[in-house]
Amino acid sequence: MNGAESLITTLVNSDIEVCFANPGTSEMHFVAALDEVKGMRCVLCLFEGVLSGAADGYARMARKPASTLLHLGPGLGNALANLHNAKKGHVPVVNIVGDHATYHLEHDAPLTADIEGIANAVSHWVHTSKSSEDIAKDGAEAVFQAGEGLISTLILPADVSWGENPAGAAAAIRIPTPRQVPQSRIDAAVSRLQSGKNCKIIAGGREIDQRRGLMLGQLAKATGASLCTDVFPTRLARGAGTVVIDRMPYLAEAAIDYLKDVDHLILIGAAPPVSFFAYPNLPSMMARQDCEQFVLASPGDDIDEALENLLRRFGALDIEPEVHPLALPELPSGGLDVSTAAQALAVLIPENAIIVDEAATSGMPLFPITAASRPHDWLNLTGGSIGFGLPASVGAAIACPDRKVICLEGDGSAMYTIQSLWTMAREDLDIVVIIYNNCKYSILELEFSRTGARGGVPGPKAASMLDIGSPKMDFVSIAQGMGVAATRATTAEEFITQLNKAIQDPGPHLIDALVPPLF
């Protein structure tokens, strides 16, 4: 077999089943090999930012990485923003980046670029395969390296791809089991939780599933500590039957207030809380200077085992945590705005749905009101790099074909990776896209005032940089142009009817929800 065939076979042996791809000439032998090797589903995306976001969404839901297939340095560059999000969310991705043949690089052909340099900025592990005989073991290593929730990037020169590899494919390298949290750290957590001081547990990491959430709730109840998640948890089980858990406020002003009485922060997969951005008159760190921030577990640690140990120490393994009953609001009527849209969603989210949230300001009323909806998973934008929601929905839908994906998008954020709609149609993915079309970069209007620039009031030129309503975007037309059925909602009733239909019908649907800006 040739190098490409041995690589794909190795990836399949390593339990990589999906490759999100936008190939070019240097990847043609990889593409050819897809017909020679069984077991790899290759999903075409029209732009690389779609495929990297899809790889992120897939891995969050499949709990294992997908691979990507990218065309040289510029292809990797296009993928970079969503790889950044995956990296910040502790989500594993295995990138395969095609390059010129090894001997061709010195001639500086037009597409020659510093691929390793670009890759290093968004990868934990970067390697250029040197020969067809190495590529199988390099591929297994790439999967192994990604295993702990990291980004690995394997650069595949064209001649390595097309050359013969008599050694054939490699077996998977065993993915390491999560690191055990040492007893000394458990002891240290216990002593803090028993100190009588004000303790708050912040949970983060790559997932808070239902079981982990319930254990966190047990620990909070047993110790009297308060409990919250990161501002933007990577994946969070929510709704009826899940633990009652706060979320760290996004706004620094609110986060500082939220933490002002806390003496000990117990960080479980979470980092010390920091302001998303710096502001002239606000500190970077959200906790009081004299608040101790204790890291019980990192994202790659065995968090469930650590929680079990802690619960055992408190004799709390059988304690009943506080959980949400099923509690749905009334269906709204009248005008459509972000609040009535949120009410409608809270009622209509189907059991086991996956919510992908990149709605920015328009999503703000949605998170609290859906806490007691039917059980669902919630995926957040973890790295702040806009253009995550539509692609991550593609990946989530491919990972979980039996679950309905609901993608909440701002109009501004939708336009970074709008090409995702085409892949949704091509793969007939079961996704409802809701665009909150408010004709603004509304989050930036808010941020403009928070930074205090020009006294918080934009002049006409600045205001025009925050305004995306001229021309107004017609997402129905855009979606239909890429083969996705779409409707426009201007009242709560229309929104409910359209959402109901989109949830009941399989395949992709888009709702262009005309809403006023939240602020």
Place this chain on the structure above:
Amino acid sequence: MNGAESLITTLVNSDIEVCFANPGTSEMHFVAALDEVKGMRCVLCLFEGVLSGAADGYARMARKPASTLLHLGPGLGNALANLHNAKKGHVPVVNIVGDHATYHLEHDAPLTADIEGIANAVSHWVHTSKSSEDIAKDGAEAVFQAGEGLISTLILPADVSWGENPAGAAAAIRIPTPRQVPQSRIDAAVSRLQSGKNCKIIAGGREIDQRRGLMLGQLAKATGASLCTDVFPTRLARGAGTVVIDRMPYLAEAAIDYLKDVDHLILIGAAPPVSFFAYPNLPSMMARQDCEQFVLASPGDDIDEALENLLRRFGALDIEPEVHPLALPELPSGGLDVSTAAQALAVLIPENAIIVDEAATSGMPLFPITAASRPHDWLNLTGGSIGFGLPASVGAAIACPDRKVICLEGDGSAMYTIQSLWTMAREDLDIVVIIYNNCKYSILELEFSRTGARGGVPGPKAASMLDIGSPKMDFVSIAQGMGVAATRATTAEEFITQLNKAIQDPGPHLIDALVPPLF
């Protein structure tokens, strides 16, 4: 004034008049400063790949750089592919990349990234400004560094932007005049051109304008050397009254044949010809191994002066070069395909138009047939990174508001930066976009067979990676969704009628031209 105001004033002092922007929170003081400083036009783009391509197209036509405004590492990542193209085309761009406040970086907030690492991969000069008092001189240096056709990237931390700069703005640093080609190299060229051997002149660099083209033609005529341009010249004056000049073939097989009798290559702003990609049974270099490749001038050299010196040596300053008369084909009728579309365009290109070519295979018949059309400039994809055409058209139209821009796009390439259409509508730019909608990555079908993968015949999975016709894209619908008037052409007559109308009416128009694939 604050740092942002002093930076913008410095940019304006340095003759930077346009900023293509997609700002975020960390850039809000820069955005605010646009209302405090006169002279900077700020053009909002919905995606960073649009704005970097626009900066490229602008600089090619304005013959001076624009600035960009980018949001941290991910924003720069999104801009990378089109910066790569600008870099390969010797086109100057001044990037301003916002970053977190200097003191905020250590806390690793979600958007923290290795901006310098990303920037280094696509920039000749990278600098992070350290304080508000430095930013003005750093800005002047950034423009100076870009001056020779290079990419400079200045990283602007938020606190550098909002802090006071009592020193105020800086004056421009004088852009260096082009380097003189030393007499010894002129002598060496003369001796080769007089050697009686078979000589070919290849011209490249950042522009071949009418005058330079004519001088090249004089030199060829006087010396008997043959003459061609790079495969993809950055900017080329064409049509009636311009020199008759070949273009190096794209296909390596053809280029090798084209150069097989050449003993001396005289390279004027061009690099030694190299295959765009490597192929298993083709060499990387296109010239014979024993062909001498002599570099007379680099892109940053004073090419016109060198040509004048050479012409003087050959007593050829007044010789009549071979130029194109105006010669238009017949208007076609009947079916619409890439040939009839090319015929129609050859007739209808208006005087002084700017053609931006990213039509890939569909553009192949177009270049030869338009050689004697009305005078126009032609911009090519210089770095091979797809997604250049629509954005570069935005930039060209802003640089030259009195000229009609005609953008030739493949359906596949259009989708990388389709958001460009919105900026065309917002700024009411005088652009005709022609999408060759053939439902294929047709160039990749060609390349698949050239690489010899799987005997040159894709299997069903590989074929599906080259097929973008399921679903078919409706570019009329997509364009209208972003506020651009659009029509569909299925016959030569429809195409001619629509093209005529789009050329006569000001503002952006898109024609969705349904054509069969060339192959």
